[in-house]
Amino acid sequence: MTEILPLAGLRVIDLTRVLSGPFCSMILADLGAEVIKVETPGEGDPVRAQGEMRDGLSWYFAGFNRNKQSITLNLRDSAARDILRRLLADADAVVENFRPGVMVAMGFGPEELAKINPRLITGSISGFGATGPYKDRPSFDFIAQAMSGFMSLNGPEGTPPVRAGNPISDLVAGLYCALGVVSLLLRRERGGPAGAAATSLTGAMIGMLGFAAANHLATRQLPPRTGNDHPVSSPYGMFRTADGEIAIAPPGEAMYRRLLKALSAEEIATRPEFVTNADRFTNRAAINAEIEARTTRHTTAHWIEVLNKAGVPCGPVMNLAEVFADPQNIDQQVTGLIEHPGHGPVEMLTTPLRIDGAVPPLRTPSPALGEHTDEILASLGLSGTEIAALRAKGAI
Amino acid sequence: MTEILPLAGLRVIDLTRVLSGPFCSMILADLGAEVIKVETPGEGDPVRAQGEMRDGLSWYFAGFNRNKQSITLNLRDSAARDILRRLLADADAVVENFRPGVMVAMGFGPEELAKINPRLITGSISGFGATGPYKDRPSFDFIAQAMSGFMSLNGPEGTPPVRAGNPISDLVAGLYCALGVVSLLLRRERGGPAGAAATSLTGAMIGMLGFAAANHLATRQLPPRTGNDHPVSSPYGMFRTADGEIAIAPPGEAMYRRLLKALSAEEIATRPEFVTNADRFTNRAAINAEIEARTTRHTTAHWIEVLNKAGVPCGPVMNLAEVFADPQNIDQQVTGLIEHPGHGPVEMLTTPLRIDGAVPPLRTPSPALGEHTDEILASLGLSGTEIAALRAKGAI
Numbered sequence: 001m002t003e004i005l006p007l008a009g010l011r012v013i014d015l016t017r018v019l020s021g022p023f024c025s026m027i028l029a030d031l032g033a034e035v036i037k038v039e040t041p042g043e044g045d046p047v048r049a050q051g052e053m054r055d056g057l058s059w060y061f062a063g064f065n066r067n068k069q070s071i072t073l074n075l076r077d078s079a080a081r082d083i084l085r086r087l088l089a090d091a092d093a094v095v096e097n098f099r100p101g102v103m104v105a106m107g108f109g110p111e112e113l114a115k116i117n118p119r120l121i122t123g124s125i126s127g128f129g130a131t132g133p134y135k136d137r138p139s140f141d142f143i144a145q146a147m148s149g150f151m152s153l154n155g156p157e158g159t160p161p162v163r164a165g166n167p168i169s170d171l172v173a174g175l176y177c178a179l180g181v182v183s184l185l186l187r188r189e190r191g192g193p194a195g196a197a198a199t200s201l202t203g204a205m206i207g208m209l210g211f212a213a214a215n216h217l218a219t220r221q222l223p224p225r226t227g228n229d230h231p232v233s234s235p236y237g238m239f240r241t242a243d244g245e246i247a248i249a250p251p252g253e254a255m256y257r258r259l260l261k262a263l264s265a266e267e268i269a270t271r272p273e274f275v276t277n278a279d280r281f282t283n284r285a286a287i288n289a290e291i292e293a294r295t296t297r298h299t300t301a302h303w304i305e306v307l308n309k310a311g312v313p314c315g316p317v318m319n320l321a322e323v324f325a326d327p328q329n330i331d332q333q334v335t336g337l338i339e340h341p342g343h344g345p346v347e348m349l350t351t352p353l354r355i356d357g358a359v360p361p362l363r364t365p366s367p368a369l370g371e372h373t374d375e376i377l378a379s380l381g382l383s384g385t386e387i388a389a390l391r392a393k394g395a396i
Numbered sequence: 397m398t399e400i401l402p403l404a405g406l407r408v409i410d411l412t413r414v415l416s417g418p419f420c421s422m423i424l425a426d427l428g429a430e431v432i433k434v435e436t437p438g439e440g441d442p443v444r445a446q447g448e449m450r451d452g453l454s455w456y457f458a459g460f461n462r463n464k465q466s467i468t469l470n471l472r473d474s475a476a477r478d479i480l481r482r483l484l485a486d487a488d489a490v491v492e493n494f495r496p497g498v499m500v501a502m503g504f505g506p507e508e509l510a511k512i513n514p515r516l517i518t519g520s521i522s523g524f525g526a527t528g529p530y531k532d533r534p535s536f537d538f539i540a541q542a543m544s545g546f547m548s549l550n551g552p553e554g555t556p557p558v559r560a561g562n563p564i565s566d567l568v569a570g571l572y573c574a575l576g577v578v579s580l581l582l583r584r585e586r587g588g589p590a591g592a593a594a595t596s597l598t599g600a601m602i603g604m605l606g607f608a609a610a611n612h613l614a615t616r617q618l619p620p621r622t623g624n625d626h627p628v629s630s631p632y633g634m635f636r637t638a639d640g641e642i643a644i645a646p647p648g649e650a651m652y653r654r655l656l657k658a659l660s661a662e663e664i665a666t667r668p669e670f671v672t673n674a675d676r677f678t679n680r681a682a683i684n685a686e687i688e689a690r691t692t693r694h695t696t697a698h699w700i701e702v703l704n705k706a707g708v709p710c711g712p713v714m715n716l717a718e719v720f721a722d723p724q725n726i727d728q729q730v731t732g733l734i735e736h737p738g739h740g741p742v743e744m745l746t747t748p749l750r751i752d753g754a755v756p757p758l759r760t761p762s763p764a765l766g767e768h769t770d771e772i773l774a775s776l777g778l779s780g781t782e783i784a785a786l787r788a789k790g791a792i
Contacts, residue, residue, distance in 0.1 A: 006579035052614035059614035132727030140645040140709035149719040153561025165549025183402035207748035216716040218448035218455035249536040313536035323545040331528030352603035
């Protein structure tokens, strides 16, 4: 267990819902921040009702909302907005993923926020950005994958573009927003202004185009989808073995020579059609056939041992059951258990960040809807009578 | 232009190469840090010779190394290691993506680093993590995609697993490492210890499994690859239009009703086989056919206007040329130009973070190999004679 989590003692008001924003605030919570999740009375975050349920608990919701508290506030009600104002006055950051303009319409635009709390940092995630012709369009992970160019690169050669199997744009945007918020907390701590960090689902994914974007900007050529082949390196890809398949990625000449040696196929190096990477790229089918003629002689496990010993990056494609049963991933504690009152232990992904060599802990289970409403309102000085009145009029 | 970049005045020593580490240090540099990239004399970062070259300049290298300085140090030479020691003594953070153990072997293990500079923060990226049975294995983006479970989810239904078209595990791990470093800079600034942040390519990708992991942990069922269909929501996916295709993502009942209304197909809502999402999931082919019977009546552009107006998330699959020509992306300044001496203006992706509403600027072009060696050594107090001696013996 980490002695001091990096964001310990900092308070974040979380106005987000579904995935990208809650992932951002989950990261902040995992790093030690006190995160107060603001939810609509009655419904709450729609994810509470999504994914596989066990005894009425969504494990999807539980994973993305651990380490947070929940208060219900109906932000259409002015008394609830006043409560939010008081929460913001005492917070370090607020994160939101409303469409651009909604915060302003609710009375929480940048000027108002600066008046409420000049030290407050804002983190925002939108579909397309805060300005521009598409700023008011609704968005969603799939649309960002399509419109960012990501899908144009993803999928097997000769087949239509395909979205990633996970909601990658939501997650990358959430991660960027968390980084932006933490960097502004640092700036403020060093005497600078509070300020606002923002990103968008589409922008975050454009930022992940990597060398495909660089090569396109240099040449204006469109990169093809290359499936499991590398766009420029050869050999590289999935190869059949005696009992399955193995991914082999030997980037560069030195690694290629190591691969041939490990395959006992050093004579291939001298064949004129395979001398340079460019030759092997031109004759990809032929070099792949030569590699596979060797890999099919032994099992995947054999080659994983032999190639790793030779320093050649390789591995099997693992499904989720294999991932979570893998000894390396168990060593790395990629999942953790936390007791949910009334639901028993719930297993969930931990954060992939290690702080001082340790996994930031699962401190508290995901909250029931409004679990902390009374406690938080009492901490603001509201009496039981006042809280009951707010509840009676549907403000909380 | 942002007045005060969040990491202005902080110095990062960058021992990384290729992609994941340089992406991490690029993010830190974009946020304002002074990043000193340490490269091997003669060769430097292998990416200098990768990707499309224009007049001898790799645009791939240029993009990922803007805003950095370059010093050459041959870390096999003790005099060069002494220079590194002096650089670290005056730095705020060091980032590295050596295999676990290499820093210790070079004399820069955690204890030595704490002696050199107790305020120094370490950011590390490895293939599989700092401990565990695979810690010494070489890794690579493709292997992390395969072994994290990501590939098991990615690709069209009924086809083999496929890697993402971009080096997503390198980039996500780099982003996590940047977040870890910044969060520790914040902790230090608030009076806490310096400390170490670490992540791995495989761990970072496992952390992006999203609801697939949650559902698997709840049920132990293996999620199928669903291509462009949503694993639980229907209708959802790519639909043909009169002149192409459109991605439509109407999550939830309210959005589904809006879609039907926009398609003038409200009668579908009452058909018994399409009442609930579960019904539509069971009868996915039939509901998709009904949707497509409408979408094929008009062009993609027509439906983008109509559906967005109705509040239904939708969009075309865009290739990279379309992405960079798109008015929204131009408004968002997803690329920028920076003058490279001797090479003219180079266009590259900007960071997707907006700080105080502005794009963190491209301040300086990617450095020539060792461009800042003499200047940095002089700032450490080395004389011209000493620098020449180091160069003569191949230490710099």
